[in-house]
Amino acid sequence: MHGAQGIGDRWGRLGGSGRWVFPAAWAALAAVLGFGIGRAPETVLGLGLALTGAGLLLRIPETGLGLALLTGPFAPLENERWAPPVNSAQIFLALSLLAGLWRGLARREGRIPGWGWAWAYGLFLGYAFLTLAWAPSWEEGLPEGIKWAQVGLVVILVLGAPRPVQRFLLGMALLSGAVQAGIGLWQAVLRGAGPAPFRLPGLSLYRAYGTFQQPNPFGGMMGLIAPVALGLGIGMLGSAKGSRSMGRWGAAVGALAVGGLAGAGLLASGSRGAWLGAAGAGAVLVLLLPRRGRAGLAVGAALGLAVGLLGGSGWIPPVVQARLAGVLEELRVADVRGVEVNEANFAIIERLAHWQAAVEMIRAQPWFGVGLGNYAVVYPRYALIRWPHPLGHAHNSYLNMAAETGLAGLSLYLLFWAVVGVRTWRAWQGSAGWRRGLAAGLMAAWAHLHIHNLFDNLYVANLPLFLALYGAWVEILINERESPSPPDPGPSHGREDPPSLHDRGGTPWKEGFCFAPSSANGIAPIAKRRSGS
Incomplete structure (x- = not known):
C-alpha cells in the first residue's frame, strides 16, 4: 500500500501533465x-x-x-x-x-513429489547411467540417458501441476495424436503421391508416416494414442448419461473422434508391429472396459470369432494379408547369412540381421552390455557381411536393451515396466466413469508398447514424453481414488472433482499427500479458523 501510495504521489506532483504520460507512452510504443x-x-x-x-x-x-x-x-x-x-x-x-524450477523457488516449495513406480524407475535409470562408465562412446550414450531421465522430470512436473493443467496436458497429447493422424491419412489417401517404397502394391495408396518420416514409429504413436482416447471417450459417455451438459457430451465425442482418427492412421501405416500391438491393446480394452469381466470375455470371444471367419472366407483385403504373412518369420532369431534376399523379404531379413548382431553382442558381454546408447557404435564389430550399416538400434527393444545394458539392465527394465503395470491395474480397480475408461486405455497403451517393441523401438521422436505423461496419470488416478475427499460420482451430478495435489497447497510425497502449510496458499488461515471455533 505504501509503495502504491508513493507512486501515486509522485504522479500527482507531475501536475496536470501527468495524465498524458501513459497515452504518450502507448502511442510511442504503437509507433515503434x-x-x-x-x-x-x-x-x-x-x-x-x-x-x-x-x-x-x-x-x-x-x-x-x-x-x-x-x-x-x-x-x-x-x-x-x-x-x-x-x-x-x-x-x-x-x-x-x-x-x-523458478516457480518452485519463488514459492519456496522444496519438496519433490514421489510416485508409486519411482523406485523401480530409479533403479533402472541409475544402472543405465552406470553402463556409460564402460561404453565406447559417451557422446552416443549420454543423450539416451538424458531421454530416460526426462521421463522422471516430466512426471514430477505433471504431478505438481493443478488439476485443470493436468487435464490440459492429457488433452494436448490427444491433440498431438489427432494432428499426426490427419497428416498420415492425407499422405495415405488424399495426396495421391508419396515415396515409392511406401506405395502399397497394386493400389494408388501409400503407407502413412506423418512427420516421423517412417511408417513404423508413426504407427507406434497411433497405437499409443488410440486406446487412451477410446477408453477415455467410452468412459466419458458412460458418465455423461442423463446429463444435459453439451460440454461433457462434446468432450466424450471428441475423445472418441481422436481414437477413431488414430485407429485409422494406425491401419494406414501398414506397420505389422503396430497392427499386432493394436490387437493386444484392443483385447485389453475389451476385457477392462465392461464392469463385468464375463461381458468382456464374451465380447472378446465374439470379436475373435468374427476375425477368424473373415480370414477364412477371404474377406480380409489382400494387402493386409500380404503385410501379415511375414509376421511369424519376424518372431524368430535365425542365422540369415545364407538367406537369399529379394524385394519381398528385404525388410524382414534386414531386421533379423540386426537382431542377430544384437544377439552376438549379448554373447560377447552378457551381464553388463556394451553401454547405453552404443548399439550403433559397436555394430560394425558384429555386423553381417551384407548388412554393414546400422539402423540406429536393433529394431527390438528387448534385444537392444540386453545388448546395451546386459542381462542385468534388461532385468531392471522389465522390473520397471512390471511395476508400472501393477500400478495401472491398481488405478483401474474400483474406478468408475471416465477414470475407469482412462485407466483401461492406459493399460491398453502399455500392451501396445510392449508388443510393438518386439519389432521396433518406440523410444524415439519424443514419444517417451507421452509415456511419462501416461505414467503420471496412473498416479493421479490412484491419488484421486485414495483421496480422503468424496469421489466424483460423475459429471451428471455437478460435483467438483477432488482437489488436486497442487490445489491442496502442497505436493505429494510417496503415495499420499504432503502439505507445506503457509499463509500464501490459504492453509494457515483455515487452521486459525479451526482453532478459534
Missing part, C-alpha cells in the same frame, strides 16, 4: 511497433510470440510441456529439413522445466 511491422514483420511477430510465450511459461510452466507434446513428433522432420542441434520439443521442455 508499426514501424517495425512495416520493415520486418516476421521479426516483430516472432519477438511478440516469444515474449508472450515467456510470460505464459512463467505463469503456467506446464504450457511448455504441452507444446513439447504437440511438436515432439515433428522432430524427425526437423532433423531431415534443418538438422538443428536441438529440436523444438526439447527447447519447449527445457523452458518448461526451468520455469517450473
